[in-house]
Amino acid sequence: xxxxxxxxxxxxxxxxxxxxxxxxxxxxxxxxxxxxxxxxxxxxxxxxxxxxxxxxxxxxxxxxxxxxxxxxxxxxxxxxxxxxxxxxxxxxxxxxxxxxxxxxxxxxxxxxxxxxxxxxxxxxxxxxxxxxxxxxxxxxxxxxxxxxxxxxxxxxxxxxxxxxxxxxxxxxxxxxxxxxxxxxxxxxxxxxxxxxxxxxxxxxxxxxxxxxxxxxxxxxxxxxxxxxxxxxxxxxxxxxxxxxxxxxxxxxxxxxxxxxxxxxxxxxxxxxxxxxxxxxxxxxxxxxxxxxxxxxxxxxxxxxxxxxxxxxxxxxxxxxxxxxxxxxxxxxxxxxxxxxxxx
Amino acid sequence: xxxxxxxxxxxxxxxxxxxxxxxxxxxxxxxxxxxxxxxxxxxxxxxxxxxxxxxxxxxxxxxxxxxxxxxxxxxxxxxxxxxxxxxxxxxxxxxxxxxxxxxxxxxxxxxxxxxxxxxxxxxxxxxxxxxxxxxxxxxxxxxxxxxxxxxxxxxxxxxxxxxxxxxxxxxxxxxxxxxxxxxxxxxxxxxxxxxxxxxxxxxxxxxxxxxxxxxxxxxxxxxxxxxxxxxxxxxxxxxxxxxxxxxxxxxxxxxxxxxxxxxxxxxxxxxxxxxxxxxxxxxxxxxxxxxxxxxxxxxxxxxxxxxxxxxxxxxxxxxxxxxxxxxxxxxxxxxxxxxxxxx
Numbered sequence: 001x002x003x004x005x006x007x008x009x010x011x012x013x014x015x016x017x018x019x020x021x022x023x024x025x026x027x028x029x030x031x032x033x034x035x036x037x038x039x040x041x042x043x044x045x046x047x048x049x050x051x052x053x054x055x056x057x058x059x060x061x062x063x064x065x066x067x068x069x070x071x072x073x074x075x076x077x078x079x080x081x082x083x084x085x086x087x088x089x090x091x092x093x094x095x096x097x098x099x100x101x102x103x104x105x106x107x108x109x110x111x112x113x114x115x116x117x118x119x120x121x122x123x124x125x126x127x128x129x130x131x132x133x134x135x136x137x138x139x140x141x142x143x144x145x146x147x148x149x150x151x152x153x154x155x156x157x158x159x160x161x162x163x164x165x166x167x168x169x170x171x172x173x174x175x176x177x178x179x180x181x182x183x184x185x186x187x188x189x190x191x192x193x194x195x196x197x198x199x200x201x202x203x204x205x206x207x208x209x210x211x212x213x214x215x216x217x218x219x220x221x222x223x224x225x226x227x228x229x230x231x232x233x234x235x236x237x238x239x240x241x242x243x244x245x246x247x248x249x250x251x252x253x254x255x256x257x258x259x260x261x262x263x264x265x266x267x268x269x270x271x272x273x274x275x276x277x278x279x280x281x282x283x284x285x286x287x288x289x290x291x292x293x294x295x296x297x298x299x300x301x302x303x304x305x306x307x308x309x310x311x312x313x314x315x316x317x318x319x320x321x322x323x324x325x326x327x328x329x330x331x332x333x334x335x336x337x338x339x340x341x342x343x
Numbered sequence: 344x345x346x347x348x349x350x351x352x353x354x355x356x357x358x359x360x361x362x363x364x365x366x367x368x369x370x371x372x373x374x375x376x377x378x379x380x381x382x383x384x385x386x387x388x389x390x391x392x393x394x395x396x397x398x399x400x401x402x403x404x405x406x407x408x409x410x411x412x413x414x415x416x417x418x419x420x421x422x423x424x425x426x427x428x429x430x431x432x433x434x435x436x437x438x439x440x441x442x443x444x445x446x447x448x449x450x451x452x453x454x455x456x457x458x459x460x461x462x463x464x465x466x467x468x469x470x471x472x473x474x475x476x477x478x479x480x481x482x483x484x485x486x487x488x489x490x491x492x493x494x495x496x497x498x499x500x501x502x503x504x505x506x507x508x509x510x511x512x513x514x515x516x517x518x519x520x521x522x523x524x525x526x527x528x529x530x531x532x533x534x535x536x537x538x539x540x541x542x543x544x545x546x547x548x549x550x551x552x553x554x555x556x557x558x559x560x561x562x563x564x565x566x567x568x569x570x571x572x573x574x575x576x577x578x579x580x581x582x583x584x585x586x587x588x589x590x591x592x593x594x595x596x597x598x599x600x601x602x603x604x605x606x607x608x609x610x611x612x613x614x615x616x617x618x619x620x621x622x623x624x625x626x627x628x629x630x631x632x633x634x635x636x637x638x639x640x641x642x643x644x645x646x647x648x649x650x651x652x653x654x655x656x657x658x659x660x661x662x663x664x665x666x667x668x669x670x671x672x673x674x675x676x677x678x679x680x681x682x683x684x685x686x
Contacts, residue, residue, distance in 0.1 A: 153496035206641035228645030245496035298549035302571030
């Protein structure tokens with residue numbers, strides 16, 4: 001079996017280290033692995049699955065002979081290095097938002113639009129974490145009844161802002177406990193015991209960047225340019241797993257029992273909806289794993305008979321970022337190996 | 344000026360002690376004050392505004408010569424004592440849900456439906472906290488454009504479950520810090536660093552009691568029996584102040600600028616909506632005061648041009664419970680004093 005040279009760009013961050021972990025868990029055929037970081041982290045090591053890996057500085061020469069780049073870098077770093085990697089012949093799966101809406105860059109969730117991955121020109125974009133979690137949950141329902149409108153309120157964990165988000169929540173809880181002043185840096189305000197209804201900058205219409213991603217990326221992934229989306233994104237003092245309260249309106253009626261059956265068979269989904277036993281998804285139970293948990297499924301009590309309400313949670317560092325990127329790479333590797341065995 | 348004999352039933356709980364505080368702050372004409380509790384708290388004292396008050400056990404004789412009862416007791420205690428108080432001639436303002444939907448019991452938010460208070464037969468009900476906060480925020484918009492449909496996702500503080508909710512969050516944070524086992528009692532699961540999408544018991548359609556209150560109480564307060572409500576209620580690890588993400592659909596179009604002007608003049612509201620300076624309501628900034636803060640006001644980007652999105656926060660122990668009850672009593676006292684001066 002062919003093995004591949006793989007680079008992780010931004011390898012020392014929350015998503016980058018998770019990409020490494022998922023890669024090792026999945027036992028993909030890796031020949032050479034390069035963990036690329038800024039100069040600051042270069043030379044440092046990381047232990048994972050009883051192995052020690054060393055970070056090296058990303059330079060313009062880092063992508064020579066690389067087959068796949070999993071990029072967990074911020075937009076500016078992504079834009080600096082990704083074109084170089086593509087020029088060297090690598091296929092890049094990019095978790096930043098730099099290329100997501102470009103016409104010639106597929107935006108892929110393997111459970112939702114896997115075929116789009118094969119139409120790439122060197123770059124495949126990994127969608128926004130909250131968007132991935134919502135669309136994995138909705139895909140089986142959309143396939144049956146066609147989505148028309150979404151009203152989404154999110155409850156997003158601090159690790160969406162990376163390791164520094166987790167550290168900031170910890171530091172603030174500790175500061176409050178010892179009556180020390182609160183320091184804010186990853187978030188605009190104190191997040192411990194608080195909520196911040198802003199994720200990203202606001203546009204002129206008063207929507208935050210994260211809220212517009214749900215609309216714009218959702219439309220592209222589902223190939224529904226008219227999909228109506230109303231989204232409110234809120235940071236909550238939870239370490240890991242984003243949660244979302246979703247009202248989904250469909251083109252045709254879909255009753256809750258049918259919906260539950262569809263979700264039970266859905267790809268990447270764990271239906272957890274047993275109200276008698278108080279079973280519903282919660283961030284604590286859905287962290288450190290790859291499924292999107294769906295529950296609280298019920299008929300919309302307001303005007304729209306074609307609508308359902310649901311609540312979903314998913315680990316946004318894994319399925320919302322690292323796992324989704326590695327799954328995309330897996331799709332391409334599988335297809336190549338199938339093509340070879342057919343030839 | 345006439346002064347009144349007032350009893351607080353359930354006086355030692357989070358809402359009861361807050362009722363006492365609001366009563367003292369407002370300098371209402373109190374002649375005699377009885378702080379009624381269970382046998383367990385009787386004899387204990389509480390310091391407030393440099394005075395010491397002693398709790399006494401609620402008995403069937405506690406309401407003799409009482410003009411107003413502010414009841415912060417649970418439903419079962421409310422049902423046991425309130426009929427006795429009414430029989431003695433007292434007017435009871437009840438914060439439990441026991442009588443809220445009874446036809447002959449007005450359900451009152453002074454900023455929304457003050458006149459209803461005067462149609463009582465001895466009992467006036469104080470609405471559910473999340474419902475009060477939503478409707479105070481929406482009232483100026485409803486007066487202008489008439490509400491038709493609400494989609495609400497709540498972010499509800501632990502103090503909604505009383506003092507034991509606050510204690511449980513504190514204890515769990517401390518247990519996690521010292522790697523001790525987590526104890527749950529006020530909430531069905533760990534609330535520290537978690538979210539629980541259940542407040543109250545579920546009905547057959549899969550809605551929690553708190554979610555149905557938003558619909559049923561909202562319809563009664565606004566006198567809109569057809570008001571369509573889709574609500575999801577979630578407990579969050581915040582001490583105080585409930586927050587709500589609301590999509591409101593109206594009978595006629597209402598643009599965000601008009602809405603902001605209406606909210607600026609709205610009763611009981613603080614508009615906080617200056618995105619350039621990252622100003623929006625957050626639970627930390629809205630606790631320990633009586634206004635409902637409203638921000639993130641924007642046009643619905645999805646199908647409905649008659650719809651607006653907004654985010655609001657309010658202290659659910661004060662405006663969501665104690666303050667609202669005392670305000671209702673104030674309405675009645677004021678009316679009586681005006682009637683007298685006219686006579």
